[in-house]
Amino acid sequence: MQVTEFNDIKVYNLSAGKSLPQWLAESKRKKQSLRSNEDFRKRIDLIQDFEFNVASSRVKVSPDGQYVLSTGIYAPELRIFDLKELGMKCSRGLDSEVVDLQLLSEDWKKLVMLLHDRTLEFHSQYGRHHRLRVPKCGRSITYDSESCTLFVGGSSQEVYRLDLEAGTFLTPIEMQRMNEVNEVVTHPRLPIVSCCGDGAVVESWDLRDQTSPLQTLKVDEASTSENIQVTRCAYSGNGMFFAAGTSEGIVRVYDLRSSRPLAQRDHMNDYAITSLCFHGSGPESSDLLVASSDKKSIKVWGATTGSMKASVESQSVVNDVSFYPNSGLMFVANDHQRIGLFFIPSIGLAPSWCSFLDNITEELEESKQKTIFEDFQFVTKDQLEQLGATELVGTKYLQPYMHGFFMDYRLHAKLKAALDPFAFEEYRKQKVKERLEAKRTMRTRIRNNKVDVNPSFHEQLQLTAEEGSGVGASKKRKEAADKAKRILQDQRFQALFADPDFTIEDSGQHSKADGAPLLPKRKKKQEFSATLKPCEILQQGMRKLEKAPGDLRCSRHPWRIPICDMPTTAENELLRCSLRVSPFHDLQKEQKRLQDAFAFVFRPGQEMLADIHGVDDSGREYSSLSELWLLQGQQRDKFYKVNENWWVKGYEGRVSLEGTMIGDEASQEDVQHSQDFLRKALEGMLDDPSSALDCGAGIGRVTKAVLLPAVTGSVTLVDQSERWLQTAKKYLEREADRCHFIQCRLETYQPSSSFDIIWIQWTLQYLTDEDVVHLLHNLSAGLTSQGVIVLKENNMSQDSLSFHMDTPGKEGRFDMTRSPKHLHVLVELAGLRVTHMELWDECSCWVLRCLSEEVPELAPDGPDQGQ
Template identity: 90%
Template sequence: MHWEVYNLSAGKSLPQWLAESKKKKQSLRSNEDFRKRIDLIQDFEFNVASSRVKVSPDGQYVLSTGIYAPELRIFDLKELGMKCSRGLDSEVVDLQLLSEDWKKLVMLLHDRTLEFHSQYGRHHRLRVPKCGRSITYDSESCTLFVGGSSQEVYRLDLEAGTFLTPIEMQRMSEVNEVVTHPRLPIVSCCGDGAVVESWDLRDQTSPLQTLKVDDASTSESIQVTRCAYSGNGMFFAAGTSEGIVRVYDLRSSRPLAQRDHMNDYAITSLCFHGCGPESSDLLVASSDKKSIKVWGATTGSMKASVESQSVVNDVSFYPNSGLMFVANDHQRIGLFFIPSIGLAPSWCSFLDNITEELEESKQKTVFEDFQFVTKDQLEQLGATELVGTKYLQPYMHGFFMDYRLHAKLKAALDPFAFEEYRKQKVKERLEAKRTMRTRIRNNKVDVNPSFHEQLQLTAEEGSGVGASKKRKEAADKAKRILQDQRFQALFADPDFTIEAPTSVNTCVVGVRESLIKSGVTTAFAPFAFAVAVYLDRWRADLLMGQASRNCPEYDAGVVNVTVRLRGSCPLRSSSREFERSTTACAENRHAGNDIHGVDDSGREYSSLSELWLLQGQQRDKFYKVNENWWVKGYEGRVSLEGTMIGDEASQEDVQHSQDFLRKALEGMLDDPCSALDCGAGIGRVTKAVLLPAVTGSVTLVDQSERWLQTAKKYLECEADRCHFIQCRLETYRPSSSFDVIWIQWTLQYLTDEDVVHLLQNLSAGLTSQGVIVLKENNMSQDSFSFHMDTPGKEGRFDMTRSPKHLHVLVELAGLRVTHMELWDECSCWVLRCVSEEVQELAPDGQDQGQ
């Protein structure tokens, strides 16, 4: 969906109207265009161009700088006019407000001068050692930061009026922009080398974190030109000199969303904008010198786009509204209104009525005489030399070309195309005349049969009794496509044939189709598809780049397979895209296929794929049986002995857990503050292991409320240091960060898919040095890799996995193994986030709950 954008600054400025009226000797009173013009703010313009535009935090004023001569103009929004203007000695590079209104501000000028202005005028001016490019202000410490053409970021204490020791960048030689975190004492600097360095203002000996925005081999020549924090401080955006903007969650170095401006111009402005207090949607407004794009911060979906006839210098939104200010190389300051983002501000509420009138009277422009072509299509036509000439009009990600010129180029490219087209039309007319007297109904289609079959399958699944809401919605959409006459050509006209997958992803598509034909439900297909791709990764010994390095005892084979994933772990979302390219699969094909097992009925599983199919089909049944077993099978056994399934708690297990946790924390955490006991039961591990090891609180999570109530009594006075959460483990997601997460004898009651989901959710709740400690029963037999009760004689669903089986699930969750040992039929693991993929910008111990 593309939102409507209204340009309120289009047309001529008042001096231009007056000059034209004088030239034509005609009164403006009778000029219809002049009478219908929209002049929202009086004198909202400069003689030549505007460079910066800012809205005061109290929302009462708009400040803008421009040329020529260099000037600062302050506009009072209540009066809809200019309050005052001030002449300057040099052009303004950046502007920063120091108070809620306009009465305290600082400007960075082109001649290395910092000018401080107050209500009465210029208060003070000083010069910085190097040419500056950006300034930002930290109100908590009253410090002004100046970044520019050197690797030092200069600091000025405005309370003491002195320079502080500058911050020296480690991986960049110049700084393009400096921004401060809205809630934490963190300053982030972007510059050359496609790097963003973040510094903790409390400890400036080394960077808090370094973010690599572009990992390409040519990243050294790429610059990060703009960066910004969201208002809540949870998101960070960075724009490059290649015209690409990426949005990050502060807890991860993987981008949540990405937008390419497709212009190959550097990003000139970047800001976050909310849709109002009643909406949780967060938008990003990014601009290069030719266009402005507004898109979803977490989804990356395009909302609105503005093509500018002049160079765009700066973009700023009025808070909680759809009004956007644009500083550009034009006399008039750009003013755009997007009603879908928010209502008009109270000082110009009449805009809502005006846009409604414009909606009724607007006229659409149709390019009937032009053909749109992309850059790739232009190369196919052999007309790249026309770029920059009058024959091509740049527009969005391509060009407009005269349709007659396009027809000539296409005819020159394929002289016999028209003849083939004519023969095809003649053949279609002959076939239409040869219709049979009695029509035979045939549900099969000639064009895109696999897509047609997939739509029919989706429609049938959503029509069944008990179908979920999402399946019903998907079924309705599929039925509309199948029944709508507008889409019938998709299954009848060969011109609409969906191209077959290339050699790059043929294997992946083959896996997807084979899974669906094997009876995998639509809801479970994404997980089964992902893990099927994972099996080839395991064979290739390239799993996360660390399979053989982390666990050398597992022989993974010598198949040469390369895997590339876009986005986060493939199991996080069913809408993630996968790409896999294979180069050779000739040797040791059996090496990664040795994970097999048996269930209590004697059925053997030759591979993990067979196990995952069964778990996906009977997942709800397994959990329902387990729930009944935990309630009825443990009637009256909610005790320490009951936790150990009828046996007394082993002191050896407690002693080993204490020693193993001590090993896990060596060199990782000095003083662990918080811990999480996942599947805590009555708190046996919490009392004996976790509480003595941490200085802060311990959170106990279990799906049984009765067990947690018993845990409060069992922990006695130590219960004051604990938090208790009752929820299903397969859906639990931490709301705060932990230094230690302990999981013991819990994963055996979850399916493989939910084990991966749980580990992913828990990894999001780790601090920067946090660890996950995993302790699970181990297979005692060497002949099988897992044993499953389905449910069997024990009356429950239970999985006993081998270390190799567990390692597959750990790697699928995006975690790496730093230590593993076997002890008394148990496998013990220390897990951490993959350092190259999950990096935090917040300091240790900071709450990062979602």
């Protein structure tokens, strides 16, 4: 049971789901009882065996309302269903597929079928009564009970007439403006037969005078194409209305007294109309409905108003539609095993033979309802052309609906991304900005008259209103002020100053479309501010430091500049904004810390900040390293606290190899590359390294697979988490006897001994730039004369950016992804040189050595050695 809803109108699909043989086969295959299957227990089989082996082609309700007749395949077959018994009465095999079906009596006992092999078969209660062939392939048949004449239209200009009383052919009716006939219908009250076909015309003939047609109706007068055809036509039960459907999916309803359509409905999918019928839902003409279908959808709408009453989207091709008289029950022949059966309570009640449908409607509403196309994106034809996807029309990727199509939202997103690769980035930035604004509204804010959208236009309106309200203002100014006030106070225009979609493009002059003659804006006194942004002060101070004379630099460390010699104008701002020092602290007390912090920022004669920019996960852009360092300095303690909690907790609560790789399963590939890379790094420099240091060791993955096999002595593991180090001892097993374990934060660690190899992998990304420089500088003091530092860090996937920073979130942590250019700057600032660098997978791999064999001294006020 499926329930779909369109404009608050519910349509119950009584034929949805599996048939009883399918349920039994599935139960046998899965070896499960159907008693416990909830879907099986809630199924509704309104009519037993209401199905065919492959598909159904035609469905008709007998005039007395007691039987339903349907034809289908395979093999070709006619089935008759008794509605009182709610089951199949009998079935009859045929020699060919049925093209059309026509009842000749009130019940099922006399009927005729037009077959695909140009055969007319007449059946009676006892079986096939007679069969004969027609000259041309037929497409439609109709019966005039007054004259007992059968009409056959098909692939010729002639409509064949067969007198069933005499059993002879009569003179055929030759069409005047058609080469082929698609459907033939008779008027229910008058001796008139109407034929539709190619040329988008309908010809009607009086059976009492067949010398010339009564009148030719041009269904599509605006079109000049010869390919348009009228595929289906029908008369209403009272004979006052006529409907015609075209090959373009358009249906028009006419009053017989006029050639102008009363109503029109476009299926909006360019599929030909496959079925057309009238259905009366009440005694008034306004209650008359039209049911039209193409191969993908069925629409029920008002015959005189054109308003939609219900819509059904079919997963299979629709061949024929028939309503049970004076009810909301609809039969649909389609390319599916089960004949479609739909109940629409808003159109009519259930028939008397299945009145229980009305009683269980409330129970059906309690079941899960399926929203039509809930995972689809609606696009019009114009939007489809903009996306360059017009070739998808007619395929399974587009579902025709109303005046456009439904497309899977994932496919729509891919097409849109291909059309504009940067659209998603702009959308993400806009959403981030909106969320930030929404959070700010929760705080107490000082009210002002400033607006975010069109501020100049808003200010000009306010100025116009003030000018006109003054004493002695002219009549013209008062009128302009009145109009400006109305615009500012009217709620309909508030979106002009709040919604970015209403932004007015600046074309040099303001538009006068609002009708208010805006007055020229008065010039205001120019205001000057001595306050600069922190990043501007930082950059200004750095530029002055870069130009400082050589005698101001320390002789002990030629790349350092004493902070006492910095320009006074930038000194305090640098101290407050960049180095996380309170503005109330004494400058002299922080002089040494400031000197040590800025010791690595500048080198004589070089500008290290050029062309390095990036973004963070909130969409904020950083145009230089100074802006990044400013934020890192302010948020450093917060970032490290979140990271510490994250690592203590472990990846998804586990301290394991998977946690070390952050869920990555490519550990073996990384190990193999690390072994090869280390071999190349030591080639020609160290034959037998004796000691190694693993920074940010985790559980000792690199130590066990790479460092221990490479050194003859011991390996020292440094990590901030005691939990991870304890796990490392278990992970290393017997090899743990060759290792030393140190719990210490890396940014405060200083080696107490010398190492031939210092390994840093996926660790610097959790440190700020300042701490990266300090760590590398401190580690360089722990290298032997031929020792090397090996770095493996994640690389930027976007070449246009130099770094990407992830700030702590609900489940996230602080993380810096740096480009090789960015990382190279930090390496140089630390006093190291690069001897080899390569890219592997998504990582950049480095081999670093000291600038000279002389090991640089550490700052006397540096951090203490880790315990």
